[in-house]
Amino acid sequence: MLILTGSFAAELTVKGSRFIAEVLPVTTQAEARDTLKAQKTRYADATHVVHAFIAGLGAEVMGMSDDGEPSGTAGRPVLDVLKGRGVTNVLLTVTRYFGGTLLGTGGLVKAYGDSAKLVLDGAAGAGLFEPYVEKCGFFMTVPYELLDKIKYSLQNYKISDMTEEYTEKVCISGQIHADQFERLCSNIREMTNATVIVERL
Numbered sequence: 001m002l003i004l005t006g007s008f009a010a011e012l013t014v015k016g017s018r019f020i021a022e023v024l025p026v027t028t029q030a031e032a033r034d035t036l037k038a039q040k041t042r043y044a045d046a047t048h049v050v051h052a053f054i055a056g057l058g059a060e061v062m063g064m065s066d067d068g069e070p071s072g073t074a075g076r077p078v079l080d081v082l083k084g085r086g087v088t089n090v091l092l093t094v095t096r097y098f099g100g101t102l103l104g105t106g107g108l109v110k111a112y113g114d115s116a117k118l119v120l121d122g123a124a125g126a127g128l129f130e131p132y133v134e135k136c137g138f139f140m141t142v143p144y145e146l147l148d149k150i151k152y153s154l155q156n157y158k159i160s161d162m163t164e165e166y167t168e169k170v171c172i173s174g175q176i177h178a179d180q181f182e183r184l185c186s187n188i189r190e191m192t193n194a195t196v197i198v199e200r201l
Contacts, residue, residue, distance in 0.1 A: 008123035016099020021119035047098040052079035053091040073108035081116035137201030
């Protein structure tokens with residue numbers, strides 16, 4: 001499974017109608033709903049804001065809407081394109097500004113499907129997809145005299161979103177690949193004679 005790491009937009013014009021396709025990272029159905037709401041507010045003057053989303057490690061949560069387009073002509077083709085790419089944690093919206101010419105059901109299916117392909121190709125080309133890896137949060141409180149030693153050791157792990165808060169000691173937290181967590185715990189415990197314990201968040 002691939003996950004989306006950033007937003008991307010692409011635009012298609014079909015017989016005067018503008019189709020603005022966007023992919024946005026989401027992790028849950030609730031987040032997809034909130035992000036969609038923001039999109040609809042942003043494009044309040046648009047004719048339709050069609051969407052489809054997939055979330056979860058096994059792509060187990062999916063949703064879509066035609067947003068007023070004829071049933072099955074908009075949300076379904078967008079979702080089908082998403083499913084065909086093996087991606088998850090992504091919301092894809094296609095905003096349509098009607099150009100005055102009716103496209104017919106076949107034309108709509110093609111326009112929405114092509115818009116979805118265009119934006120996914122663009123996001124892939126920009127390097128915005130990466131393999132899904134389970135991560136977990138960690139936290140530790142480090143005495144100042146051990147800080148340099150521990151920070152040097154942390155370079156051996158795949159860590160993201162790391163923060164440091166300086167008080168009487170240094171509070172370090174972040175996200176680590178789940179399969180590396182136990183190794184990090186034992187390494188820090190040995191290195192500090194068990195004076196620093198790594199907690200899982």
